[in-house]
Amino acid sequence: xxxxxxxxKSDYVLIKGGVIVTINPADExxxxxxxxxxADQIISVGKLQDAPPDSAVEEIIDTRNCLIMPGLxxxxxxxxxxxxxxxxxxxxxxxxxxxxxxxxxxRYVNPVFVYQGTLLAGLEMIHSxxxxxxxxxxxxxxxxxxxxxxxxxxxxxxxIVDFPAPDNPDPDLNIENGKKYVGxxxxxxLVTPALFCHSAYTCKPETLQKIKKIxxxxxxxxxxxxxxxxxxxxxxxxxxxxxxxQHLNDLEILDGETIAAHxxxxxIDDFPIMQKKRLRVAHCPESTMKLASGxxxxxxxxxxxxxVGLGTDGCASNNNLDMISEMDTAAKVHKLNSKxxxxxxxxxxxxxxxxxxxxxxxxxxxxxxxxxxxxxDIIILDLKQPHLTPVYxxxxxxxxxxxxxxxxxxxxxxxxxxxxxxxxTVNEKETLAAVEEIGKEIKKEMICQGRKxxxxxx
Amino acid sequence: xxxxxxxxKSDYVLIKGGVIVTINPADExxxxxxxxxxADQIISVGKLQDAPPDSAVEEIIDTRNCLIMPGLxxxxxxxxxxxxxxxxxxxxxxxxxxxxxxxxxxRYVNPVFVYQGTLLAGLEMIHSxxxxxxxxxxxxxxxxxxxxxxxxxxxxxxxIVDFPAPDNPDPDLNIENGKKYVGxxxxxxLVTPALFCHSAYTCKPETLQKIKKIxxxxxxxxxxxxxxxxxxxxxxxxxxxxxxxQHLNDLEILDGETIAAHxxxxxIDDFPIMQKKRLRVAHCPESTMKLASGxxxxxxxxxxxxxVGLGTDGCASNNNLDMISEMDTAAKVHKLNSKxxxxxxxxxxxxxxxxxxxxxxxxxxxxxxxxxxxxxDIIILDLKQPHLTPVYxxxxxxxxxxxxxxxxxxxxxxxxxxxxxxxxTVNEKETLAAVEEIGKEIKKEMICQGRKxxxxxx
Numbered sequence: 001x002x003x004x005x006x007x008x009k010s011d012y013v014l015i016k017g018g019v020i021v022t023i024n025p026a027d028e029x030x031x032x033x034x035x036x037x038x039a040d041q042i043i044s045v046g047k048l049q050d051a052p053p054d055s056a057v058e059e060i061i062d063t064r065n066c067l068i069m070p071g072l073x074x075x076x077x078x079x080x081x082x083x084x085x086x087x088x089x090x091x092x093x094x095x096x097x098x099x100x101x102x103x104x105x106x107r108y109v110n111p112v113f114v115y116q117g118t119l120l121a122g123l124e125m126i127h128s129x130x131x132x133x134x135x136x137x138x139x140x141x142x143x144x145x146x147x148x149x150x151x152x153x154x155x156x157x158x159x160i161v162d163f164p165a166p167d168n169p170d171p172d173l174n175i176e177n178g179k180k181y182v183g184x185x186x187x188x189x190l191v192t193p194a195l196f197c198h199s200a201y202t203c204k205p206e207t208l209q210k211i212k213k214i215x216x217x218x219x220x221x222x223x224x225x226x227x228x229x230x231x232x233x234x235x236x237x238x239x240x241x242x243x244x245x246q247h248l249n250d251l252e253i254l255d256g257e258t259i260a261a262h263x264x265x266x267x268i269d270d271f272p273i274m275q276k277k278r279l280r281v282a283h284c285p286e287s288t289m290k291l292a293s294g295x296x297x298x299x300x301x302x303x304x305x306x307x308v309g310l311g312t313d314g315c316a317s318n319n320n321l322d323m324i325s326e327m328d329t330a331a332k333v334h335k336l337n338s339k340x341x342x343x344x345x346x347x348x349x350x351x352x353x354x355x356x357x358x359x360x361x362x363x364x365x366x367x368x369x370x371x372x373x374x375x376x377d378i379i380i381l382d383l384k385q386p387h388l389t390p391v392y393x394x395x396x397x398x399x400x401x402x403x404x405x406x407x408x409x410x411x412x413x414x415x416x417x418x419x420x421x422x423x424x425t426v427n428e429k430e431t432l433a434a435v436e437e438i439g440k441e442i443k444k445e446m447i448c449q450g451r452k453x454x455x456x457x458x
Numbered sequence: 459x460x461x462x463x464x465x466x467k468s469d470y471v472l473i474k475g476g477v478i479v480t481i482n483p484a485d486e487x488x489x490x491x492x493x494x495x496x497a498d499q500i501i502s503v504g505k506l507q508d509a510p511p512d513s514a515v516e517e518i519i520d521t522r523n524c525l526i527m528p529g530l531x532x533x534x535x536x537x538x539x540x541x542x543x544x545x546x547x548x549x550x551x552x553x554x555x556x557x558x559x560x561x562x563x564x565r566y567v568n569p570v571f572v573y574q575g576t577l578l579a580g581l582e583m584i585h586s587x588x589x590x591x592x593x594x595x596x597x598x599x600x601x602x603x604x605x606x607x608x609x610x611x612x613x614x615x616x617x618i619v620d621f622p623a624p625d626n627p628d629p630d631l632n633i634e635n636g637k638k639y640v641g642x643x644x645x646x647x648l649v650t651p652a653l654f655c656h657s658a659y660t661c662k663p664e665t666l667q668k669i670k671k672i673x674x675x676x677x678x679x680x681x682x683x684x685x686x687x688x689x690x691x692x693x694x695x696x697x698x699x700x701x702x703x704q705h706l707n708d709l710e711i712l713d714g715e716t717i718a719a720h721x722x723x724x725x726i727d728d729f730p731i732m733q734k735k736r737l738r739v740a741h742c743p744e745s746t747m748k749l750a751s752g753x754x755x756x757x758x759x760x761x762x763x764x765x766v767g768l769g770t771d772g773c774a775s776n777n778n779l780d781m782i783s784e785m786d787t788a789a790k791v792h793k794l795n796s797k798x799x800x801x802x803x804x805x806x807x808x809x810x811x812x813x814x815x816x817x818x819x820x821x822x823x824x825x826x827x828x829x830x831x832x833x834x835d836i837i838i839l840d841l842k843q844p845h846l847t848p849v850y851x852x853x854x855x856x857x858x859x860x861x862x863x864x865x866x867x868x869x870x871x872x873x874x875x876x877x878x879x880x881x882x883t884v885n886e887k888e889t890l891a892a893v894e895e896i897g898k899e900i901k902k903e904m905i906c907q908g909r910k911x912x913x914x915x916x
Binding site: 092 | 541773798844845
């Protein structure tokens, strides 16, 4: 089939040559392929011989020797925490949270911190091929603005805890502020609000229920950290006599619009609840390895048809936002954990980082695959490199050999956001300088308080 | 202290500015530092204010906004297997070895394959900051030649098994061929030979002993895969009634010049033997995760003072040679495995990938740290990037945030081997093309035999 040449070439972009990893339902891979885009949308995907002539399009992107695939979907992060990157590692979770993260958050997190930190994180995400992200933090109006300026597709969750938070000193105002946020958060066709209750141990049942009701009213995602640590399951058992999953189920919070990050400590009785309620899981293997929390039973989730996406978590516990290296870890950690090298094959992991993640964010009709009618969220990787030579299997290369640095060009919603590794939407130099300044202030305080570790910057 | 200006500036190179991560015994980190090199050797390391004047040196490398550190030491790989990268993943070990790797090796591995595959692997290693490597494979004369052409520092181990091998159809000739190899292998001040008995289950006791004797006679390393899988320990127990470590100890093979890769299935009685004999361990966490072999008790090795270096293993089981991402995995997998987020901190891992690896290869007096008198094996990373901003802790960034792509310049033995990510010693384009050709042949056969998996290249 030859694609009919468009009559008016404006807004048409032709991605021409290279191998197209479509992630469509048939998992088609097209060598010597093309993708035709009009404005924000994919019009057709096929063999190069069937592409429209160059003269029929406004712009051509030459992708010979490249791999073209849907942009990656990061289902769980705290973008602004990029400002804390590498500040406190190799510590027990309690020390890390209570002696470093919480005190620093209460002192430093403000709208400027969140805006600049989110810009920085967004630059890193774009550089490593992420085009959609689910974020959760404080002052998320500032994060939403940053995502809009970056041109990223984002679900932006306002963080809620039942103790004084940087953006809400009085937890009694949580419900009111949650409502306000949904109404006032900057949004557009790419950036939409959500609410993010931190966890079942930091939010009381009433808060969880009322926040979920707001989400239901507005049809927006409810985000939560769930069954992350053994300590959490013990605490919830002590307080409510049940598992975290069952506790949330009892509160009628679990449904297909709830995104649960981690889901590591899952009991045998939790699985059918997750399955029945179509709970969506954000799987963050690097962060939970680093914090020694455990390994989520993802292969079992997938067998049960529970939607699972991949996430990096925040930079304070990972410490980067590279979804391609996250794929590598995801594939390997489940092999190790199950003593089965055949589990979580490369294709499964690539699907989890694309269409799987899209499903978790409720965006599966818009993104996650290269198919006509979908939004043009597309990344292009340079295959002509020693570590990607020779090529036998494209999924294998994406998971086991590639890294985020191999992404050279990124389109989001049909717009070129990064070209030849240069992000065009935001001034990178200014953002690096702004976050460096924030880092210097934090560092000064840490040095004063004698909280520096070996290797700490002078 | 101001460095005295050299009287004759020829052969002097000044690395000027940036942060020097020395890995010296005091673990000094010098911000705004310099490294002065003469010919192949480091002359001095210090604060920029004490550096010699520009006029006193032949060449200046401007390293403002960079991190300068010793080149990484990859203690275990099979370089030429880069030609098999991504050919067979997500398979049980037995299927992988017996249905893919062994048949393909017997059919395709020849001196050209090894030379071109080693060149490709070497390019990848240099691009990701490796400056010293311990290799083990067949036709290693060709590998040695490739390493010499690349300008890499390498210990080049000829592979030995007691069944027909690609470079030795008659295993009865193993001892004779081993001797010949040591005498005839191309070598220079950077590239030296070693012998590599594949394992205690593929080499009979007599072979192990005689090959070790050759190594002792020539004072060269004896390399072996040891206690890698549960199946290996069972097989050795069945054959010899003991653990693999104890079996080799009984054969008097363990000493400070034996390099044992993996060491995962270690019994309580093995530890004191390893400690007493100063057995050197090559730890390859990514490969053993991918093959689901288990996790080596590295934190315990380190507590006992057993020398441990990091390795990538070959590209058929990793599938890249990026030592920086290997550091990340090493730090995280032990946290997960021991349920202790404080174990294997970033500094420990960086030491393991540098001076630890140098000790494993017996090169600790030459490389592994930036100190006066050591050989100038130096890598330079660009810190001015979103994923490396802000900086609180340099070790943390190296392990948890960086990747091999952040290395921009590489010096080996005082010579610039890569500058601004361009390798100057070998023609990259020609090497990629040569390995692509080898890949095409192998692919054809695999398609004929119906051995292709989902995602396989057409």
